[in-house]
Structure formats: C-alpha cells, structure tokens
Amino acid sequence: MSGSDDSTPATSASDDWNWLSRYTEARIALGRCGPGVPTSAHLGFQAAHAEARDAVLKPFDAEGFAAEVAARGWPALAVHSRAADRSIYLQRPDAGRLLSPVSEALLSEPRASADIVLVIADGLSSRAVQVNALPVLDPLMPRLTASGRRLSPVIVASQGRVALADHIGELLGASASIILIGERPGLSAADSLGLYLTWMPRRGRVDSERNCISNVRQGGLAPADAAVQAAELIERMFRHQAAGVGLARLPQLPPPEGDGV
Numbered sequence: 001m002s003g004s005d006d007s008t009p010a011t012s013a014s015d016d017w018n019w020l021s022r023y024t025e026a027r028i029a030l031g032r033c034g035p036g037v038p039t040s041a042h043l044g045f046q047a048a049h050a051e052a053r054d055a056v057l058k059p060f061d062a063e064g065f066a067a068e069v070a071a072r073g074w075p076a077l078a079v080h081s082r083a084a085d086r087s088i089y090l091q092r093p094d095a096g097r098l099l100s101p102v103s104e105a106l107l108s109e110p111r112a113s114a115d116i117v118l119v120i121a122d123g124l125s126s127r128a129v130q131v132n133a134l135p136v137l138d139p140l141m142p143r144l145t146a147s148g149r150r151l152s153p154v155i156v157a158s159q160g161r162v163a164l165a166d167h168i169g170e171l172l173g174a175s176a177s178i179i180l181i182g183e184r185p186g187l188s189a190a191d192s193l194g195l196y197l198t199w200m201p202r203r204g205r206v207d208s209e210r211n212c213i214s215n216v217r218q219g220g221l222a223p224a225d226a227a228v229q230a231a232e233l234i235e236r237m238f239r240h241q242a243a244g245v246g247l248a249r250l251p252q253l254p255p256p257e258g259d260g261v
Contacts, residue, residue, distance in 0.1 A: 017029040025188040025189065025219060026188055027041075027044075027045065027048075027187060027188065045187065048187040048188070048190075049187060051185070051190045052185035052186065052187060052190045054127075054190070055124070055125040055126070055127045055128070055182070055185040055190040055191065056090075056124050056125065056184075056185060057086060058126050058127060059086070059126065060122035060126035060129065060158055060159075062078040062079070062080070062122075062156045062157060062158040063078045063156075065078075065120065065129070065130070065133075065156050066078040066154070066156040068134065069120075069134075069137070069154045069156065072134075072137075072138075074137075074141060074153075074154050075153035075154065076153055076154040076155075076156055077106065077107070077153045077154075077155055077156070078156045078157075078158070079099055079100070079103035079106065079107065079155055079156070079157050079158070079168075080099070080100045080102070080103050080157065080158045080159060081095060081096045081097070081098060081099060081100060081103075081157060081158065081159040081160050081161070081164055082095040082096070082098045082099065082100050082101075083095035083096045083159040084100075084159075085159075086159065088159075089159040093161055095159075096159050096160055096161035096164060097161045097162075097163035097164055097166075097167070098164070098167050098203075099164065099167050099168065099171075103157075104167075104171065107155075107168060107171040107172060108171055111172075112150065113150065113172065113173045113174075114150045114151055114152035114172050114173070114174050115149035115150045115151070115174065115175050115176065115238075116144060116149055116150070116151050116152070116174060116175070116176050116177070116178065116234065117151075117152040117155065117165065117168055117169045117172050117174040117176075117177045117178075117201070118137075118144075118151065118152065118154050118155070118177075118178050118179075118180075119154075119155045119156075119157060119160070119164065119165045119168055119177065119178070119179040119180070119181075120133050120137075120154060120155070120156045120157065120179070120180045120181075121156075121157040121158075121160030121161070121164060121165075121179060121180070121181045121182075122157070122158060122159065122160060122181070122182055123160060123161070123162075123181035123182035123183065123194070124182050124183060124184045124185065125182030125183060125184070125185050125190060125191060125192065125193075126182055127182065127190060127191045128181075128182035128183060128190075128191045128192055128193040128217065129180065129181075129182050129193065131191045131193075131217070131218075132180075132191065132193040132216055132217055132223055133180050133193060135223035135224070136180060136193065136195070136216060136223040136224075136226050136227050136230075137154075137180075137227075138227075139223070139224050139227040139228070140178075140227035140230055140231060143227065143228075143231035144231065144234065147234075147235070149238070152172050152174060155168050160179075160181065161181075162179060162181060162194075162196045162207075162210070163203075163205065164179070165177040165178075165179035165196065165198060165201055166198065166201045166202055166203050166204070166205045167203055168201070169198065169200075169201025169202065170201060170202045170203055174201060175199070175200060175238070176197065176198065176199055176200075176201070176234060176237050176238065176243075177197070177198045177201035178195060178196070178197050178230060178234070179195070179196050180193060180194075180195055181193070181194050181195075181196065182194075183214065183215075189215070189217060189219065189220065191217050191218075192214070192215050192216065192217045192220060193216040193217060193223075193226075194212060194213065194214045194215075194216065195212070195213040195214075195216065195226060195229075195230050196210050196211070196212050197210060197211045197212075197213075197230065197233050197234065197237065197243060198210045198211075198243055198244075199237045199241065199242055199243035199244075199246075199247075207244075208244050208245045209243055209244040209245070209246070210243060210244045211233050211237075211243055211244055211247065213226050213229050213230060213233075233247075236250075
C-alpha cells in the first residue's frame with residue numbers, strides 16, 4: 001500500500017499574484033484547494049455577498065438623515081420617489097427617477113430660486129450614504145457657499161436614482177445639481193458613494209450630460225478629496241455652462257484672475 005494518498009486535494013496559499021494583492025481589494029491571490037479555493041476564501045466570498053445584499057436592501061431613514069443635516073445648520077427636506085417600496089425600486093428603475101406626487105407638490109411650493117441644488121439619495125446602498133455623505137458635505141458646503149451662489153435646501157430622497165436630481169433641479173429652477181448617491185455594491189466594497197453633477201438639470205437629461213465622481217469611501221477616494229473635485233467641477237460648469245461630454249471637450253483653462261487656488 002502506498003504511503004501517500006494521491007486523491008488528497010493539493011492545497012496552496014501561494015499565488016503568482018500575491019504581490020498584487022497589497023494594491024487592491026479585488027478578490028485575487030486567494031490560494032487553492034484542489035480545483036477550488038480554500039475554505040477561508042469561500043467563506044469570505046459569502047460574507048461579502050451577504051454584505052452587498054444588506055447594503056441594497058437596508059431601509060434608508062430620509063427623515064432622520066435630513067434631521068442630521070439640519071443639525072449642522074443646513075436647511076433640509078426629505079422627499080420620496082415614485083417607487084413606493086424597495087421591491088418596486090429594484091424592478092422599476094424609472095420610478096426612482098421621478099418624485100412622488102406628494103414630494104413634487106412640496107418642492108413646487110413658492111420658494112427662493114437656487115443656483116445649485118444638492119440632493120442626497122439612498123440609491124443602491126443606503127450604507128454608503130450613512131457612512132460617507134456627511135463627510136463629503138462637511139467640506140463641500142463651505143466651498144459652495146463661499147462662491148456666493150444660492151443653494152437650495154439639501155434634499156434627502158428615499159428610493160432615488162441619479163436622474164431624480166433632474167426632476168428636483170427642474171422644480172427648483174437650478175442651474176446645476178449635485179446628487180450624492182449610494183453606488184451598486186460590489187464584493188470588495190458595499191459602501192461606495194457616487195457624486196453626479198449636471199448642468200441645467202431637467203427631466204430628459206442623459207448620462208453623457210453628467211460628470212461623475214465615483215468610489216468615494218475609505219479605501220477609495222477620500223470624502224474630502226471628492227468635495228474638492230466637486231467644487232472645482234461646479235466652478236467649471238458655471239464658467240462654461242456645460243457638463244459631461246460637453247465639458248470634457250473644452251480645454252482646461254486656468255481660472256480667471258482673482259479666483260485663487
């Protein structure tokens with residue numbers, strides 16, 4: 001009888017990509033156990049998948065978050081999209097792009113017009129908003145107010161998609177909109193926040209008419225850096241009256257004298 005059992009799966013923690021794993025959170029260099037991965041890697045995958053599902057399905061307390069924003073001295077309003085619940089939101093993306101009739105009536109009430117409307121929406125990860133939205137707002141709001149442009153109340157939306165900011169911006173007559181929204185979770189990050197900026201937000205805008213700042217989170221783009229990028233993009237949008245592809249095609253001109261850096 002042989003002293004070794006050839007049927008025992010070969011197990012190895014080594015991988016040719018081990019050296020790359022220090023630079024990324026992607027699922028590489030997992031090792032192997034026969035034709036599969038080690039138990040630890042398999043369990044890690046299941047945990048990441050569960051975390052991503054939780055991020056998508058966890059309810060967002062828009063009223064509570066609006067109260068947190070207001071506590072910082074910034075007026076805030078809570079609204080809801082036409083997606084009545086999470087199930088409809090996931091099955092009908094179009095319902096998340098428009099305000100509910102009640103919220104539309106709320107924002108249609110007479111109020112001072114705004115140059116910039118700022119929206120916070122749960123998107124596909126309420127966790128991303130809870131963790132990263134205020135750390136973006138804290139450095140962003142002083143930069144926007146310093147420009148002298150009029151800001152709307154911060155609009156906090158439940159069951160919102162990116163284009164919801166178009167409907168909101170149209171109702172408030174804004175020249176530009178910024179929406180902070182939870183991005184689709186992946187298996188390496190379930191709390192990634194995205195910022196989408198649109199010039200002359202109106203219903204019917206398309207994605208090529210927007211600028212996006214993505215992967216805002218710990219381990220990605222720092223919230224303070226995202227705030228700087230957003231403020232700089234807003235200045236370019238007002239200077240050139242464009243966004244998205246239209247803005248990208250323009251040359252990177254130095255700021256006018258007196259703007260400072």
